[in-house]
Amino acid sequence: AIDILTEHHLGVEVNIRTADVTCFGAYVLNPKTRLVDTILAKSTLVATGGAGNIYSNTTNPTIATGDGIAMVYRARGVIENMEFVQFHPTALYNPKERPSFLITEALRGFGGILKTFDGNEFMHKYDDRLSLASRDIVARAIDNELKISGEDYVYLDCRHLDRNELIRQFPRIYAKCLSLGIDISRDMIPVVPAAHYICGGIKTNEFGQSTVRNLYSSGECASTGMHGANRLASNSLLESVVFSHRASEHAISRVGSIDFCNAIPDWDAEGMVLTEEMILITQSQKELQAIMSSYVGIVRSNLRLQRAIDRLVLLYEEAEDLYNKSILTPRICELRNMINVAYLVIKQAIAQKENRGLHYSLDYSTTRN
The missing domain is CATH 3.50.50.60 (FAD/NAD(P)-binding domain)
Known part of the structure; x- marks a missing residue:
């Protein structure tokens, strides 16, 4: 129309x-x-x-x-x-792809940890719930870290989690990341906030x-x-x-x-x-x-x-x-x-x-x- x-x-x-x-x-x-x-x-x-x-x-x-x-x-x-405007804190960073692929917050609930480009945890600076804080708090935290570092993305680290259970629980995310050369059981996932809902x-x-x-x-x-x-x-x-x-x-x-x-x-x-x-x-x-x-x-x-x-x-x-x-x-x-x-x-x-x-x-x- x-x-x-x-x-x-x-x-x-x-x-x-x-x-x-x-x-x-x-x-x-x-x-x-x-x-x-x-x-x-x-x-x-x-x-x-x-x-x-x-x-x-x-x-x-x-x-x-x-x-x-x-x-x-x-x-x-x-x-x-x-x-x-609600921003989902963790979309897969891939500038060539639109729309952005969603990395569900359930992956953080499963134990994934947000880290800076240098591999350091940062959510303790923003909320006691760490990576399990609400979407808006996590999105603001990531946004601030990106502005400080000048980098385009942060990481979600799942390498410490049980590989078989990780793949079983999140087969779509595993397959998607693997198609881009990222094995989420061995590699950290590059993520960035993305506009999600008005x-x-x-x-x-x-x-x-x-x-x-x-x-x-x-x-x-x-x-x-x-x-x-x-x-x-x-x-x-x-x-x-x-x-x-x-x-x-x-x-x-x-x-x-x-x-x-x-x-x-x-x-x-x-x-x-x-x-x-x-x-x-x-x-x-x-x-x-x-x-x-x-x-x-x-x-x-x-x-x-x-x-x-x-x-x-x-x-x-x-x-x-x-x-x-x-x-x-x-x-x-x-x-x-x-x-x-x-x-x-x-x-x-x-x-x-x-x-x-x-x-x-x-x-x-x-x-x-």
């Missing part, structure tokens, strides 16, 4: 102060014809997943570019809690309804309130199942009282040209990921966040210019959405004046969970 259809597409001005914005469907890019179809709907559910690809390292699939969140934001729906998103109620009438959301792109400021492992699957079911039942119960809006115009592509400047899209995406990873990552500060906003402005202007002149492609749409979502993460991080859950700033000493 490209955009949520609202009163804006009927020529009515819609802004953040507009009450009772209504969804009439969506403009959708047809991958076969490369044309934009107008899909009218009485009810629309956005379930587009997360936005991990706004960062350089992520465990998310390449399609996790925040499309649904960005579309609802442009439709003037409420987006909340975007500052709470706890915020499209604000919804207990029925999955967003603040835009006739528009629902479920899954990672929705902010149901279930995860607060720091998600517990595996809760998101149950959340998706429950709220998707509740949203569908609620939409079905109301379908008879809603009419289609046949006045929505078709997409106007007149004057658009097919861009051959893929290098511009690729480089803009890399710049965005570098900005977010450097300034809006695990540890933040007001100075870093402001610098990120300043850098993002130019990318936004360039992407909007490209979007407005080009025949649309998935890459152009994804870049635009990623920039919108990055902006939301930064602005809501700036607005958060305390350390809470997954948001940690050097400028604030108080921490709340």
Whole structure:
């Protein structure tokens, strides 16, 4: 999908102060014809997943570019809690691979020990639970050690564990690492934090309804309130199942009282040209990921966040210019959405004046969970 259809597409001005914005469907890019179809709907559910690809390292699939969140934001729906980005502390360090391969925290629970590039343990400096501390603490610790050392990764050491039991308990990790020439029973595993889950998103109620009438959301792109400021492992699957079911039942119960809006115009592509400047899209995406990873990552500060906003402005202007002149492609749409979502993460991080859950700033000493 490209955009949520609202009163804006009927020529009515819609802004953040507009009450009772209504969804009439969506403009959708047809991958076969490369044309934009107008899909009218009485009810629309956005379930587009997360936005991990706004960062350089992520465990998310390449399609996790925040499309649904960005579309609802442009439709003037409420987006909340975007500052709470969960980083998994241990993804396999392999710059050639995207998404990053997840090294489960169960491996630390089994006895794996985090060590610096030089082979020294370091978690005792950060938490009494050592390598078994919570995700956010471990991720911050690794991030700090990497900034101190200037290295690209730390190690997870499993060499002291029983080889046969290690392979039996973690066959996928063993096979994956072995394919890269790493025998986890004899070699330490290079690991790095990676963007894993966004706890915020499209604000919804207990029925999955967003603040835009006739528009629902479920899954990672929705902010149901279930995860607060720091998600517990595996809760998101149950959340998706429950709220998707509740949203569908609620939409079905109301379908008879809603009419289609046949006045929505078709997409106007007149004057658009097919861009051959893929290098511009690729480089803009890399710049965005570098900005977010450097300034809006695990540890933040007001100075870093402001610098990120300043850098993002130019990318936004360039992407909007490209979007407005080009025949649309998935890459152009994804870049635009990623920039919108990055902006939301930064602005809501700036607005958060305390350390809470997954948001940690050097400028604030108080921490709340």
